Each structure stands twice: as C-alpha cells, then as structure tokens.
Amino acid sequence: MTILDVRNLVVDIPSGDGTIHAVRDVSFQVREGEFFGVVGESGSGKSVMVQSIMGLVPRARISGSVKFRDRELLGISPAELRGVRGRHISMIFQDPLSSLHPQYTVGWQIVEQIRAHEPVSHAAAKARAIELLKKVQIPDAASRFDAYPHQFSGGMRQRVMIAMALSLGPGLIIADEPTTALDSTVQAQILDLLGEMRKEFGATVLMISHDLGVLSRVADRVMVMYGGQMMEVGASQEVLGAPAHPYTAGLLRSSSFNREPGTPLISIGGRPPSLLSPPAGCVFRERCPDAMDICGTAPPMRLYSNGIEAACWLEHEPSEPAAPTVPSDVRTVESGPESHIVQTENLKLAFSQRRGPERVVLDGITLDVRRGETLGLVGESGCGKTTLARAIAGLIEPTSGTVHFDGSPVSGLSRAGWREMRRRVQVVFQDPFGSLNPKRRVGSIIGDPFRIHGIASGAERRARVGELMELVGLSPEHYNRFPSQFSGGQRQRIGIARALALNPELVILDEPVSALDVSIQAQVLNLLDELQRTLGLTYLFISHDLAVVRHVCDRIAVMENGRIIELGDSDDIYQNPSQPFTKRLLAAASPGTAGGRPLRQHGSVFPVGPLVARPEEPVRDSGMKVTR
Ligand code: SF4
Numbered sequence: 239m240t241i242l243d244v245r246n247l248v249v250d251i252p253s254g255d256g257t258i259h260a261v262r263d264v265s266f267q268v269r270e271g272e273f274f275g276v277v278g279e280s281g282s283g284k285s286v287m288v289q290s291i292m293g294l295v296p297r298a299r300i301s302g303s304v305k306f307r308d309r310e311l312l313g314i315s316p317a318e319l320r321g322v323r324g325r326h327i328s329m330i331f332q333d334p335l336s337s338l339h340p341q342y343t344v345g346w347q348i349v350e351q352i353r354a355h356e357p358v359s360h361a362a363a364k365a366r367a368i369e370l371l372k373k374v375q376i377p378d379a380a381s382r383f384d385a386y387p388h389q390f391s392g393g394m395r396q397r398v399m400i401a402m403a404l405s406l407g408p409g410l411i412i413a414d415e416p417t418t419a420l421d422s423t424v425q426a427q428i429l430d431l432l433g434e435m436r437k438e439f440g441a442t443v444l445m446i447s448h449d450l451g452v453l454s455r456v457a458d459r460v461m462v463m464y465g466g467q468m469m470e471v472g473a474s475q476e477v478l479g480a481p482a483h484p485y486t487a488g489l490l491r492s493s494s495f496n497r498e499p500g501t502p503l504i505s506i507g508g509r510p511p512s513l514l515s516p517p518a519g520c521v522f523r524e525r526c527p528d529a530m531d532i533c534g535t536a537p538p539m540r541l542y543s544n545g546i547e548a549a550c551w552l553e554h555e556p557s558e559p560a561a562p563t564v565p566s567d568v569r570t571v572e573s574g575p576e577s578h579i580v581q582t583e584n585l586k587l588a589f590s591q592r593r594g595p596e597r598v599v600l601d602g603i604t605l606d607v608r609r610g611e612t613l614g615l616v617g618e619s620g621c622g623k624t625t626l627a628r629a630i631a632g633l634i635e636p637t638s639g640t641v642h643f644d645g646s647p648v649s650g651l652s653r654a655g656w657r658e659m660r661r662r663v664q665v666v667f668q669d670p671f672g673s674l675n676p677k678r679r680v681g682s683i684i685g686d687p688f689r690i691h692g693i694a695s696g697a698e699r700r701a702r703v704g705e706l707m708e709l710v711g712l713s714p715e716h717y718n719r720f721p722s723q724f725s726g727g728q729r730q731r732i733g734i735a736r737a738l739a740l741n742p743e744l745v746i747l748d749e750p751v752s753a754l755d756v757s758i759q760a761q762v763l764n765l766l767d768e769l770q771r772t773l774g775l776t777y778l779f780i781s782h783d784l785a786v787v788r789h790v791c792d793r794i795a796v797m798e799n800g801r802i803i804e805l806g807d808s809d810d811i812y813q814n815p816s817q818p819f820t821k822r823l824l825a826a827a828s829p830g831t832a833g834g835r836p837l838r839q840h841g842s843v844f845p846v847g848p849l850v851a852r853p854e855e856p857v858r859d860s861g862m863k864v865t866r
Pocket residue numbers: 483484485520521522523526527528529530533537549550551552
C-alpha cells in the first residue's frame with residue numbers, strides 16, 4: 239500500500255538571479271513500512287523536494303500532486319499542514335544547530351513538541367522525552383534533559399533532533415542526512431533505531447543521504463536525483479549493485495565505500511547544471527561518458543529487466559571512465575629521512591564544570607605526526623579528537639604537556655611567530671555553517687588569507703580565488719554570492735578552498751568530506767591526495783567515516799575518552815585491531831549490505847538486460863497550481 243504518492247511535482251523558487259527550477263516533474267511512490275532512500279549531489283533538488291512537500295520552502299511555486307495516505311497535501315491551509323507535520327509526518331533535519339532553539343533546554347523543546355499535539359500532562363511528556371533521549375543513546379538522559387543545545391556535541395544534538403521527530407510516533411519519518419554528523423558507531427545505532435521504530439510502530443522512513451554506504455545498509459528502495467529530476471529508482475540492491483543510469487554508476491565510482499583502499503576515486507567530471515537554466519534534453523548529458531546524439535532529447539523513464547526504472551537512452555552497461563592520472567608537470571617531493579612536523583608530549587586538558595568534578599578532555603596524549611603523511615584520528619563524538627586538533631594548531635592552551643611544531647614549542651610564540659604558524663598550519667573545520675561569516679561574499683571569504691598575509695590584491699587576488707573555487711568544484715561565477723546561497727556541501731568546499739590558499743605545510747582536516755556528496759568527496763579526496771604529493775603537505779585527518787579514513791590515511795590513531803588507545807599503519811589497524819573498542823568501531827562501519835542482503839559490487843553483474851515495456855500508467859494531473 240502506498241503511503242506517499244508524489245506525481246508530476248514541480249517546484250520553482252524565485253530568486254534575485256531568476257527562477258530556480260529546483261524540482262522538475264518528479265513522480266514516485268513510497269510504500270507503507272518501507273525504508274526509501276533518496277540520493278544525489280548537493281543541489282540535485284532532494285532536500286527542496288521533501289521540504290516543499292511539507293510546505294517549508296517559502297515563496298516556492300509548487301504544482302503537481304502529493305498525497306499522504308490518499309489525502310492531498312498541496313493546497314491545504316497552513317493550519318491543516320501544521321496538524322500533519324510532526325503528528326503524522328515528522329522531519330529530521332540535516333543541521334541540528336539551526337533546528338534547535340539555543341535558549342531552551344533540549345528537554346523543554348521535546349516536551350513542547352509532544353504537548354503541542356497531544357493533551358498530556360507535563361510530567362507524562364517529560365517521562366516520554368527522557369525515554370526517547372535514552373533510546374537515542376544520550377548518556378545520563380535524565381540529567382541531560384535540562385541541558386542546552388550548546389552543551390551537546392554536534393552528534394548529540396542530532397540525536398536530540400531524532401528523539402524529537404520520533405516523539406509522536408508518526409506514520410512517515412522524513413530524514414534529511416540524519417547521520418551525516420555522527421561517528422560510525424552512533425550512526426549504526428541511529429540507523430538501527432530508525433529500523434526499530436519502523437518495526438515497532440509500522441513507521442515508514444524516507445531518508446535523504448549522499449552516503450551510498452549508509453543507504454546500502456538500510457534502504458529497501460533507492461531513488462537517484464540529479465538536476466532536479468529523478469534519474470533512477472529501484473531496489474537498493476539493484477540500483478547500488480548494478481545501476482542502469484550512468485550518473486548512478488559515476489556516484490558509485492566516486493565513493494570510497496565500495497573501492498579498494500589506496501585506489502584513486504574516480505570523480506564525475508564537470509559540475510551539476512545550473513537550475514536557473516537547466517539544459518534541454520538529458521540533464522546529465524554534459525557530464526555523461528555515454529552521451530549520444532539522441533540524448534539531446536529528454537529520455538523517458540524506462541523499465542529494465544532487474545526492476546530498475548531509469549531516465550536514460552542507454553541500453554547497455556554504463557561505461558567505466560579511465561582512472562585519473564597525475565599531470566606530467568607535477569613536481570614530486572623527494573622523501574627524505576623521516577621527520578616529525580608535530581610532536582605532543584603528555585598533553586592534558588581539563589575543564590572545570592559548575593556542577594561535579596572537572597571534565598578531562600585530553601588525558602596524556604603523546605603523538606607524533608610525520609612530515610608528508612596523512613594521520614587519521616578516529617573515535618566517537620566527544621572523545622577529544624577535535625580538541626586535540628585545536629591544541630595542535632595552537633587554538634587551545636593545554637592544561638599541561640607540550641606541543642612542538644617543526645621542532646619549536648607552540649606555546650609562547652611571538653606575534654610574528656603566530657603569524658607564521660597561521661600560514662603553515664591551516665584548519666578545515668567540521669561545521670561549514672559556523673565557520674563562514676553569513677554577511678560576507680564567498681569570494682571575499684576565500685580571498686581572506688591573501689589579504690591578511692598581503693600576498694595578492696585586486697585582479698590577481700580575484701583570479702587566484704577563482705582558481706581555488708574551480709579546484710574545489712565551485713563555480714567562479716558565484717564569487718559574489720553569500721554563504722546562505724550555497725548548500726551544506728558547497729559551504730564545506732568554501733572552507734577547504736580558503737584553507738588551501740596559502741599552500742600550508744600541515745592541514746588539519748576535521749571531518750572535511752562528511753558533508754559532501756560522494757562525487758564531490760572523490761574530487762576533494764583526489765585533490766587532497768594530489769596536493770600532498772606535489773607540495774609535500776601533511777594532513778591530520780579527523781573523521782568518523784572509517785571507509786574514507788582507510789582510503790586516505792597512512793597511519794591511524796584511535797581515540798577513546800581523551801586517550802589514544804591504538805596507533806599504527808592503516809592496514810594493520812583494519813586487519814588486526816588489538817583493542818575491543820577499535821573492533822567495535824570497525825564492526826559498526828562495515829558497509830556492503832542492503833537490508834541485510836549482500837551487495838553486488840558495481841560492474842560485476844551486467845548487462846542489465848533488455849528493456850521491458852513499462853506498463854502504461856494513467857498519469858493523474860491534479861491540475862493544481864499552488865503558490866506558497
Ligand atoms: Fe547519458 Fe544519454 Fe543516458 Fe543521459 S540519456 S545519461 S546523456 S546516455
């Protein structure tokens with residue numbers, strides 16, 4: 239039985255530059271009780287699509303039909319829609335920072351959500367809220383009920399959002415990148431939790447994710463979006479194992495989740511189309527390695543023998559592009575005798591708390607980072623990874639212990655020493671929203687390092703900023719845009735461009751690709767790899783994504799409760815982890831199953847087979863034109 243029936247959905251959003259054609263004639267059905275995944279790059283229209291379904295896109299012009307359990311949602315009054323939101327359809331948003339009110343405790347916010355829809359006492363709502371906080375693994379839930387959002391880590395804030403979305407037992411849960419900010423063990427717990435809710439309450443889950451590994455693990459069916467249109471839909475095992483559409487095949491080749499460690503990721507060349515003036519014909523044509531003359535005409539959705547429906551003229555396996563090669567003019571850095579760029583000695587950091595004993599965040603860290611290597615730092619949220627990185631960069635003063643950078647102590651640097659240190663060490667922060675000034679234009683933000691260090695000005699600075707934007711997959715035409723006009727993934731790319739501006743020696747990458755789409759992840763990881771080889775960069779790579787860490791890191795340090803419990807070569811750690819905690823992390827991160835079934839690797843089961851005629855479906859046009 240169908241719970242959500244979307245037909246011919248079109249979403250146009252007026253903007254200063256013209257009309258953004260965000261969603262273009264998308265039709266799909268979500269079945270009662272299933273886990274339905276939506277995947278695609280930033281700007282493919284997936285978030286706008288679900289937000290417009292819920293009436294959350296201001297000024298959007300929406301047409302088509304969206305039925306929830308046979309009830310048309312487009313065109314109903316805002317009050318009626320509010321009754322549906324939360325009670326029957328709940329949403330888990332991508333960005334918990336902007337979704338939780340900073341001035342209210344997390345417990346109060348959950349209680350308010352419950353009492354806005356149900357006539358229950360405060361005590362009963364509080365008991366349910368604490369129960370939900372326990373379910374989403376908030377430690378010491380009863381006492382954290384009175385905590386404020388800023389007292390939680392990013393991962394814990396997202397868990398609170400999930401508790402809030404689950405609080406009313408909705409029929410449909412729409413989750414927009416709900417696990418992107420979480421480390422692998424918590425990610426697995428949250429996915430399990432969503433699975434439990436589905437079984438316990440018969441809830442249906444529609445989950446948007448750019449993480450193919452996550453979707454392969456949980457989704458029954460997957461829909462792939464690109465340029466505001468649906469490219470492919472079918473059982474996740476088929477779509478992620480033997481895709482019919484070249485775009486899906488490209489996404490799979492870009493992803494580290496199903497590729498051998500050390501093999502280069504193959505990104506999809508080019509950039510997604512402008513939604514201000516989408517191209518005629520197939521929207522993927524500019525980037526498609528299989529494009530043909532007929533692709534100038536928009537392809538219809540066609541049904542393939544493995545049950546996949548895809549919008550493509552191709553009738554055979556999508557072709558495999560060549561692996562990227564390093565340009566011949568690349569200067570290779572000679573590897574000299576092993577030297578350390580960073581050394582920490584018994585580093586300790588503790589915060590005093592208003593109530594209770596002091597909180598130890600770093601508990602005697604002795605670590606070296608070798609020049610030219612990529613050292614991975616992995617562990618759960620709150621284990622101290624980011625704090626350690628900040629102490630290494632000199633952004634936090636440790637309680638005791640020392641940090642040496644290139645042989646010199648970081649504490650007690652002169653003003654000139656700090657300025658030099660700022661050039662040599664760059665940080666790409668985890669939170670692209672919090673690290674960009676919303677009132678400044680992106681070109682000016684990326685050009686800051688040039689301005690501050692007096693390296694380039696005027697037209698030269700603008701040209702160099704344009705090059706950096708190109709490097710990280712941003713259009714230089716967007717030089718004058720503000721951060722709010724970019725998606726989450728694009729904002730992270732802005733941060734990376736800014737960090738690379740001064741050719742630093744050590745780059746601390748704090749979850750640098752966790753917010754990016756896999757195709758962009760591949761571009762950025764390949765770019766980081768190339769820069770490292772040509773410029774001799776050293777990376778300290780913090781990530782909860784163990785597939786990415788294994789792919790890019792030479793050595794890995796595993797952190798737990800402020801300590802390094804295991805350190806070694808990546809292959810050794812992955813093949814012979816000695817600590818139970820490391821084994822748990824690895825077990826939680828194991829991808830490669832779709833709904834408990836083994837996944838086929840892309841390319842192993844082809845051809846897709848002959849096309850079968852798609853049964854004629856009566857296309858219902860509600861004729862409704864709704865303007866919000
Ligand atoms: Fe490529 Fe043509 Fe298929 Fe579009 S229709 S994805 S251009 S082969």
